[in-house]
Each structure stands twice: as C-alpha cells, then as structure tokens.
Amino acid sequence: MPPAQPLLEVTGLTKSLGGKRVVDGVGFTCRAGEVLGLLGPNGAGKTTSLRMCYGFLRPDAGTVRIAGHDLVADGDAARRALGVCTQNDSYDSDFTVRGNLEQTAHYYRPKIDDSAARIDELLRQFDLVDYANHKPEMLSGGYKRRLMIARAVVHRPQVVFLDEPTTGLDPQARMGVWELVSRLRAEGMAVVLTTHYMDEAERLSDRLILLEAGKVRSEGTTRELLGSVVGEHVVMLPFNTPEAANVDAWMRARQIRPATVLTDWHFALDATGLAAFVAAFPGLRYEVRQPTLDDLFLTLGKKEDHA
Amino acid sequence: MSPTNPLFKPAFDWQSRAVLGRHLRVHLRNWHTAAVPPICEPLIMLLAFGVGLGGQVQSLTWRGETVSYLAYLAPGILAYTAFMTSFFQSLYSAFMRMHYQKSWEGQLTTQVRLEHVVWGEALWSATLATSYAVIVCGVLAAFDVWGPLDLHWAWLPLTIPLIFVTAVAFSAAGLFFTAIIPTLDHMGLPFFLVIIPIGFASSTYFPLPDIAWLHSLVQANPLHHLAEGLRRLMLEGELTGHLLAAPALGIGMILLLMPLDLRLLRKRVFGDA
Numbered sequence: 200m201p202p203a204q205p206l207l208e209v210t211g212l213t214k215s216l217g218g219k220r221v222v223d224g225v226g227f228t229c230r231a232g233e234v235l236g237l238l239g240p241n242g243a244g245k246t247t248s249l250r251m252c253y254g255f256l257r258p259d260a261g262t263v264r265i266a267g268h269d270l271v272a273d274g275d276a277a278r279r280a281l282g283v284c285t286q287n288d289s290y291d292s293d294f295t296v297r298g299n300l301e302q303t304a305h306y307y308r309p310k311i312d313d314s315a316a317r318i319d320e321l322l323r324q325f326d327l328v329d330y331a332n333h334k335p336e337m338l339s340g341g342y343k344r345r346l347m348i349a350r351a352v353v354h355r356p357q358v359v360f361l362d363e364p365t366t367g368l369d370p371q372a373r374m375g376v377w378e379l380v381s382r383l384r385a386e387g388m389a390v391v392l393t394t395h396y397m398d399e400a401e402r403l404s405d406r407l408i409l410l411e412a413g414k415v416r417s418e419g420t421t422r423e424l425l426g427s428v429v430g431e432h433v434v435m436l437p438f439n440t441p442e443a444a445n446v447d448a449w450m451r452a453r454q455i456r457p458a459t460v461l462t463d464w465h466f467a468l469d470a471t472g473l474a475a476f477v478a479a480f481p482g483l484r485y486e487v488r489q490p491t492l493d494d495l496f497l498t499l500g501k502k503e504d505h506a
Numbered sequence: 507m508s509p510t511n512p513l514f515k516p517a518f519d520w521q522s523r524a525v526l527g528r529h530l531r532v533h534l535r536n537w538h539t540a541a542v543p544p545i546c547e548p549l550i551m552l553l554a555f556g557v558g559l560g561g562q563v564q565s566l567t568w569r570g571e572t573v574s575y576l577a578y579l580a581p582g583i584l585a586y587t588a589f590m591t592s593f594f595q596s597l598y599s600a601f602m603r604m605h606y607q608k609s610w611e612g613q614l615t616t617q618v619r620l621e622h623v624v625w626g627e628a629l630w631s632a633t634l635a636t637s638y639a640v641i642v643c644g645v646l647a648a649f650d651v652w653g654p655l656d657l658h659w660a661w662l663p664l665t666i667p668l669i670f671v672t673a674v675a676f677s678a679a680g681l682f683f684t685a686i687i688p689t690l691d692h693m694g695l696p697f698f699l700v701i702i703p704i705g706f707a708s709s710t711y712f713p714l715p716d717i718a719w720l721h722s723l724v725q726a727n728p729l730h731h732l733a734e735g736l737r738r739l740m741l742e743g744e745l746t747g748h749l750l751a752a753p754a755l756g757i758g759m760i761l762l763l764m765p766l767d768l769r770l771l772r773k774r775v776f777g778d779a
Contacts, residue, residue, distance in 0.1 A: 216777065216778070250776070253615065254614075254619070255614065255776050256776055256777075256778050257778060274619070275617055278616065278617040279617055282615075283615035284615075285611060285615060287608055287611060288608065289608040289609070289611035289612035289615065290612055291528075291607075291609045291612055292607055292609070293532045293607075293609070294532075302528055302531070303612075303616060305524050305527060305528065306521070306524050306613060306616035306617055306618050307616060307617050308520055308617065350612070350615075351615065354616075
C-alpha cells in the first residue's frame with residue numbers, strides 16, 4: 200500500500216529576523232499517525248520554523264500546507280486542521296478547565312460537532328474530570344500541560360504541534376504526557392514535537408529532523424540520524440590516566456576531537472576506526488556503546504565551539 | 507472602513523466576534539461586581555462635583571445662559587465614561603491579557619488571528635463603554651426623577667451608535683499604548699499623555715476658558731464634541747453637528763490608528779514586523 204499523503208508539507212521555509220537569516224530553506228513532511236521530532240541546538244531555528252508552521256510568523260519564502268491547505272492562501276481551512284500546544288501555559292485563566300475547552304471550541308468554524316460530548320471525552324481521556332471545575336492555576340504542572348494539549352485537540356485537528364510539551368515537568372508527569380502523545384498518534388494525527396530531552400525524542404518520534412544553523416542538517420530515524428551525524432560507536436574513557444596522552448596523540452593524528460564530559464572523553468568511531476583503536480590500545484580500559492542523541496548534541500556543540 | 511477592505515475586514519469576521527464573546531462571557535459572569543463601577547462612579551461624581559462643588563459654584567454661564575453646575579456636569583460625565591472606559595479597557599485590560607495572562611497567545615493558536623484579537627479587544631472596549639454609558643444614563647435619569655436634574659431624553663437613544671463609534675476610536679488609542687509600553691510600570695505614561703490632556707481639554711467638567719488657540723485645538727478632540735453634543739441634546743433638546751463630529755473624528759482616528767496598532771502589536775506579540 201502506498202504511504203498516505205503527508206498531512207503537513209513544509210517547503211523552503213526561510214526567515215530573517217533582525218537582519219540575520221535564522222531559517223534557511225527548511226522543509227519537511229509529516230504523515231497521519233506519525234510523530235516527527237524537531238531537534239537542534241539552541242539557535243538552530245526550531246522555534247522560528249515551528250512558529251512559521253502554525254502561523255505566528257510570516258515566512259520570507261516557502262510554504263506550509265496543512266491537510267492540503269496553504270497556510271497563507273487558505274488560512275482559515277489550514278488553521279481548522281491545525282492544533283498547537285505552545286511552550287508557555289497560554290490557557291485562559293478567566294475560565295475553569297472545562298470552561299477553557301468550551302471557550303477554545305468557540306474559536307473554530309465550522310463549529311465542532313457535539314462539542315459538549317467532545318469536551319467530556321477529552322476530560323476523561325486526559326484524566327481531567329476531577330479538575331473540570333477548577334481554575335487552571337490550581338493544577339500541577341503536569342495537569343496544566345494536559346489541559347494545554349487537550350485545548351490543542353478540542354477541534355479534532357489533523358496536525359498537532361507540541362512545542363517542548365514536557366519542559367519543567369517531573370518524570371511521572373513527563374511519562375503522562377508521553378502517553379497522551381502516543382494516543383494522539385494512535386488517533387491518526389500527525390504530531391510535530393520539539394524537545395530538549397533526548398530520551399523523549401528517541402522514545403516518541405518515528406522520525407527526526409535535525410536543524411543546525413537554520414538548515415536541515417539531517418533527517419531519518421534516530422539510528423539513521425546518529426549514524427550520519429555522530430558515527431556507529433562511541434568510545435568513553437577517562438582522560439586523567441597515564442595512557443591518555445597516547446590516546447590524545449592517536450586522535451589528533453586522525454583529526455578526531457572528543458567531547459569532554461566531566462572526567463571522560465567521548466568520541467565516535469566507525470567500525471574500521473574502532474578496530475584500529477582496539478588494536479592500538481590493547482591494554483586500555485574503556486567503554487564502547489551505541490551513540491545517543493546526547494552524543495549528537497555534543498557533536499554539534501563541538502562544531503559550534505570550533506566555528 | 508468597508509467590510510471588504512483587508513485592513514478593516516477582520517473587524518467584521520466571526521473570529522473578532524468570538525473574541526468579543528469571550529470578553530462578554532467573562533464580564534457577565536462577574537456582572538454583579540462589574541456593574542458597580544459604572545453605577546458608583548457617576549453617582550460619586552454627581553454627588554461630589556455636581557452637588558458638592560456645585561453647591562459652591564451654584565451655576566455657570568454656558569452659551570450665554572446660566573445653567574446649574576450639576577446640569578452642566580451630567581452630560582460631561584456621560585461622555586467621559588465612554589472615553590475613559592474604552593481607553594482603559596483597551597489599555598490596561600488588554601495589556602494584562604496580552605502580556606501577563608497570555609490569553610492572546612491561547613487565542614492565536616486557533617483560527618483566530620492577531621487582527622481578530624486586536625479588533626475583538628477594540629470592539630469589546632467600545633461595547634463595554636457604550637453599556638456603561640447606558641448605565642450612567644440610568645443614574646442621570648434617577649437624578650432627573652429625584653429632582654436635581656431636568657434633562658431632555660427624547661433623542662438620547664439615537665446617540666448610542668455614535669457613542670459606540672467614538673469609543674472604538676478611543677480603544678484604538680488605548681491599543682496604541684498597549685503596543686508600545688514596555689511594562690505595567692509604564693502605564694502612567696498614557697494617563698499623563700492622553701487621558702489628562704484629552705479629559706481636561708474637552709468641556710466635560712468645565713467650560714473651556716476663552717482662549718482662541720484652545721478652542722481651535724479642541725476641535726480635533728472627539729471627547730469635546732461628544733460632551734458638547736450630549737450637553738446640547740440633554741440640556742436643550744437639540745441635535746447638533748457636535749454629535750456627528752465626534753464619530754467623524756473617531757473614524758479618522760480608527761483609520762489612522764488601527765493599522766498602526768496592528769503593525770506595532772504584530773511586532774510586539776510575534777517579534778515580526
């Protein structure tokens with residue numbers, strides 16, 4: 200069966216702010232039932248790209264199509280198919296939890312079918328029934344996030360943007376949000392997620408887009424992305440040992456620049472490189488592991504420092 | 507201000523009404539406390555200035571005739587309520603919603619766009635100002651029945667749309683400051699720059715001194731025309747050009763300020779010009 204048409208199609212997004220080009224030709228797609236993780240170090244252009252995708256910023260060039268509707272030319276239809284959970288808690292503090300969902304429903308046309316039933320359903324799904332008549336300020340951080348996500352999907356959108364939905368939450372609340380994201384995916388929504396938590400990106404995303412200096416640096420599954428940017432294996436060893444000088448010389452000869460984490464060096468090697476390292480230091484104690492998204496950020500950080 | 511003009515079309519879109527509806531819902535939920543200021547403020551003003559100060563001043567000369575200070579003041583309070591309510595709502599309340607409460611951001615994640623949020627704020631401020639003006643009319647009517655005032659009421663309902671349009675203009679002025687003041691601490695600036703000068707140079711609380719340049723200057727002040735128009739209507743029963751000059755100047759302010767407000771607020775809210 201051919202893959203479904205993407206619900207989100209972003210092409211050639213470009214934006215300059217304050218005379219500096221912060222997003223430069225970014226493009227990506229997201230299909231129904233897919234979670235797309237948008238990653239990148241600070242200043243990579245994630246937030247600006249996302250804000251253009253949901254209409255907060257006007258792109259200098261490029262297009263955003265939501266469920267086939269151009270966000271500029273056919274804005275109302277595109278926005279009807281779009282749900283947004285911003286990083287800030289932007290619920291309406293003049294209303295209760297239920298009131299927030301009811302009020303949000305007023306901001307959509309065509310009107311939401313059976314909005315009262317939809318709101319009851321969301322209160323149940325998001326475990327908010329007991330707090331339905333509470334003001335949002337009374338909720339814990341995790342439940343505020345639940346409300347924010349519930350607001351974003353009250354109109355049954357096809358594409359949902361979640362901008363750092365778990366920032367500042369404790370581990371239990373984060374896992375609660377992960378379950379909700381999985382549920383949105385199971386309902387067939389296309390979910391675009393930004394996060395600083397690498398475990399979260401790995402666990403939730405079907406596909407990742409890595410932005411660097413306003414451009415798409417790489418994209419694919421977590422493994423593909425790590426393979427292309429970091430390498431196949433990561434070697435960890437302490438640098439305060441007598442053998443460190445020899446290892447340092449070995450790395451310099453191969454133009455390998457390790458990331459320094461506390462008292463350890465972390466550096467990526469492909470299979471051939473690892474075989475050469477093993478042969479060069481037979482008596483050395485070190486650890487070899489699979490790369491993670493943390494390594495990816497350390498790699499990008501090194502490049503930034505170098506630049 | 508045609509509904510097809512792209513700058514003004516959002517004022518007529520359903521999204522602006524949805525924003526207005528949101529503010530109305532919040533207001534009606536607190537109607538019992540929200541109605542206190544528009545009832546008490548004119549009451550206090552009429553008692554303090556009209557009865558209290560009026561007891562000292564007794565009467566003044568207006569258009570060559572002697573009128574009691576209370577009678578002079580009554581239409582001025584009506585006009586000032588429309589001005590102050592719309593300006594304050596679109597300044598302070600809108601600033602709180604935009605900057606602290608983040609409810610604008612919440613609305614902007616939906617089918618509502620910034621132009622709808624801004625027009626919704628302006629329309630709501632004007633709606634509230636007009637409704638407060640109606641409440642003030644009720645207080646004035648009570649004074650009329652009680653005895654201290656003797657006002658003409660026949661044509662007053664006709665002025666409601668004129669008050670509304672003028673109030674939209676004052677809202678546009680309030681939104682301009684919402685867009686540019688950095689923090690709540692700077693809220694005093696528009697009060698000194700707009701409310702006090704416009705309020706005092708407007709014939710609301712006292713007749714303007716006989717200074718030629720001042721009389722020329724106030725011709726550009728919609729509040730002056732609104733106060734004088736309402737005064738002529740309520741004290742003499744005459745419909746005058748002042749009642750048309752107020753909304754006409756108001757429309758000029760709307761045409762000038764709303765596009766500017768939108769541009770400044772876009773930069774403020776989104777960081778994008």
